[in-house]
Amino acid sequence: xxxxxxxxxxxxxxxxxxxxxxxxxxxxxxxxxxxxxxxxxxxxxxxxxxxxxxxxxxxxxxxxxxxxxxxxxxxxxxxxxxxxxxxxxxxx
Amino acid sequence: xxxxxxxxxxxxxxxxxxxxxxxxxxxxxxxxxxxxxxxxxxxxxxxxxxxxxxxxxxxxxxxxxxxxxxxxxxxxxxxxxxxxxxxxxxxxxxxxxxxxxxxxxxxxxxxxxxxxxxxxxxxxxxxxxxxxxxxxxxxxxxxxxxxxxxxxxxxxxxxxxxxxxxxxxxxxxxxxxxxxxxxxxxxxxxxxxxxxxxxxxxxxxxxxxxxxxxxxxxxxxxxxxxxxxxxxxxxxxxxxxxxxxxxxxxxxxxxxxxxxxxxxxxxxxxxxxxxxxxxxxxxxxxxxxxxxxxxxxxxxxxxxxxxxxxxxxxxxxxxxxxxxxxxxxxxxxxxxxxxxxxxxxxxxxxxxxxxxxxxxxxxxxxxxxxxxxxxxxxxxxxxxxxxxxxxxxxxxxxxxxxxxxxxxxxxxxxxxxxxxxxxxxxxxxxxxxxxxxxxxxxxxxxxxxxxxxxxxxxxxxxxxxxxx
Numbered sequence: 409x410x411x412x413x414x415x416x417x418x419x420x421x422x423x424x425x426x427x428x429x430x431x432x433x434x435x436x437x438x439x440x441x442x443x444x445x446x447x448x449x450x451x452x453x454x455x456x457x458x459x460x461x462x463x464x465x466x467x468x469x470x471x472x473x474x475x476x477x478x479x480x481x482x483x484x485x486x487x488x489x490x491x492x493x494x495x496x497x498x499x500x
Numbered sequence: 501x502x503x504x505x506x507x508x509x510x511x512x513x514x515x516x517x518x519x520x521x522x523x524x525x526x527x528x529x530x531x532x533x534x535x536x537x538x539x540x541x542x543x544x545x546x547x548x549x550x551x552x553x554x555x556x557x558x559x560x561x562x563x564x565x566x567x568x569x570x571x572x573x574x575x576x577x578x579x580x581x582x583x584x585x586x587x588x589x590x591x592x593x594x595x596x597x598x599x600x601x602x603x604x605x606x607x608x609x610x611x612x613x614x615x616x617x618x619x620x621x622x623x624x625x626x627x628x629x630x631x632x633x634x635x636x637x638x639x640x641x642x643x644x645x646x647x648x649x650x651x652x653x654x655x656x657x658x659x660x661x662x663x664x665x666x667x668x669x670x671x672x673x674x675x676x677x678x679x680x681x682x683x684x685x686x687x688x689x690x691x692x693x694x695x696x697x698x699x700x701x702x703x704x705x706x707x708x709x710x711x712x713x714x715x716x717x718x719x720x721x722x723x724x725x726x727x728x729x730x731x732x733x734x735x736x737x738x739x740x741x742x743x744x745x746x747x748x749x750x751x752x753x754x755x756x757x758x759x760x761x762x763x764x765x766x767x768x769x770x771x772x773x774x775x776x777x778x779x780x781x782x783x784x785x786x787x788x789x790x791x792x793x794x795x796x797x798x799x800x801x802x803x804x805x806x807x808x809x810x811x812x813x814x815x816x817x818x819x820x821x822x823x824x825x826x827x828x829x830x831x832x833x834x835x836x837x838x839x840x841x842x843x844x845x846x847x848x849x850x851x852x853x854x855x856x857x858x859x860x861x862x863x864x865x866x867x868x869x870x871x872x873x874x875x876x877x878x879x880x881x882x883x884x885x886x887x888x889x890x891x892x893x894x895x896x897x898x899x900x901x902x903x904x905x906x907x908x909x910x911x912x913x914x915x916x917x918x919x920x921x922x923x924x925x926x927x928x929x930x931x932x933x934x935x936x937x938x939x940x941x942x943x944x945x946x947x948x949x950x951x952x953x954x955x956x957x958x959x960x961x962x963x964x965x966x967x968x
Contacts, residue, residue: 433869434916435721438870453871455871457871
């Protein structure tokens with residue numbers, strides 16, 4: 409996952425500006441519950457799999473995002489606190 | 501199973517590739533530092549038709565195995581040399597070494613029983629167009645095994661694995677060499693040979709870790725990264741076998757020697773698999789920064805595939821102007837990758853070739869991630885539709901180019917591994933490079949003189965048992 413600059417995000421005390429939603433694509437079975445619970449950040453592609461906004465979760469949506477994570481039937485969603493290291497290393 | 505002797509290693513793979521002809525690169529400026537009496541212009545590959553199999557002959561040719569005493573002393577040398585991975589991603593080797601070492605130290609501090617790291621030499625080489633890793637193992641196997649030992653010492657590993665995608669007979673032969681080294685006491689870390697299934701993505705780091713840990717060779721979700729928790733939950737260093745051979749030579753002759761060829765930013769040599777337009781397949785070693793035209797004969801060539809099936813097509817006229825560094829290739833959407841260069845003859849249809857490759861890549865999807873499982877077959881079918889039009893059978897989908905672009909966007913960065921990303925990179929480059937052919941096909945015509953397939957693909961449909 410590419411690390412995106414979060415310089416423009418307003419500073420939030422309770423949550424780091426870099427809190428992001430991430431889906432485990434292997435675990436995800438395309439129930440689509442997430443897109444109903446959090447349409448602000450998640451839409452579904454034409455095959456029913458979630459497309460997650462490439463942006464940090466705003467503080468105003470954090471509670472809703474946490475609930476979406478716990479309500480995923482496949483437990484495929486996570487809220488990551490910081491940017492994940494680049495996946496560039498030797499994929500294949 | 502064929503009878504084999506140590507004297508006659510044979511280039512072989514589960515896909516029965518053409519026999520690569522080992523060729524010494526005439527353009528390289530390399531001189532072997534320890535030996536002035538032989539004419540070799542290469543650093544890793546022995547002279548043509550002279551594989552170095554015997555251990556004593558190997559040590560006489562390349563020099564003794566330079567263990568460095570304490571772990572980590574080699575890491576600084578590798579950093580100074582600027583060695584990057586030769587398996588495709590060109591990741592700095594010293595950073596992986598340091599990450600594994602640091603991860604093991606953290607485990608030790610936490611009294612985690614899985615502190616001891618493990619080192620894996622990766623020769624899965626699932627790419628059908630590539631034969632350089634198998635060739636290196638058959639021509640100079642001890643150089644790879646030297647590198648495996650030195651890498652193990654650099655990260656404090658007491659165990660190593662050689663993960664190879666070869667015929668069982670070749671693997672048995674390699675296993676014999678490993679046993680011989682252990683019997684002579686040369687190797688400090690015991691080496692285990694694990695067979696990689698003949699799947700395109702079997703060498704992807706997390707798939708490799710899964711297979712060596714006893715599971716199927718399927719990619720896993722990260723994190724954890726393999727340097728944190730890899731084989732059996734231990735910090736794991738995965739390096740391509742050519743990278744390990746370079747590492748062994750850097751340990752012998754130093755960073756300055758390594759940097760004597762190549763460019764300042766991309767130093768050293770690489771082993772290339774060359775597929776010439778006349779069908780010849782050659783394995784050659786040449787410095788990074790070598791002009792494409794020194795390696796490929798571009799007469800009768802319309803386009804060059806650079807980097808393999810996760811790489812990019814470039815028009816022959818563009819390729820003819822380029823040198824082989826990532827810095828030079830990047831603006832054209834290409835990369836050195838694992839060193840595959842293929843010249844597509846003028847007689848062939850670039851769209852038909854790409855459609856065949858993409859069909860193969862779609863079949864090689866692990867099918868674990870929704871976007872890849874759904875997207876790749878649609879992309880492959882659309883390309884096949886576009887490639888096979890005739891005046892009597894026009895396109896079934898009039899919006900095919902738009903659909904390809906949309907599906908490509910939908911699979912990117914949405915898989916557990918980079919297989920979908922690499923596949924759509926190839927597709928995008930084909931639509932760019934063969935844009936004239938695309939226009940002709942949209943009108944129901946193909947300009948190619950020959951429909952005969954050019955580039956090799958694997959056998960296709962994959963079932964559950966094929967991942968082991």
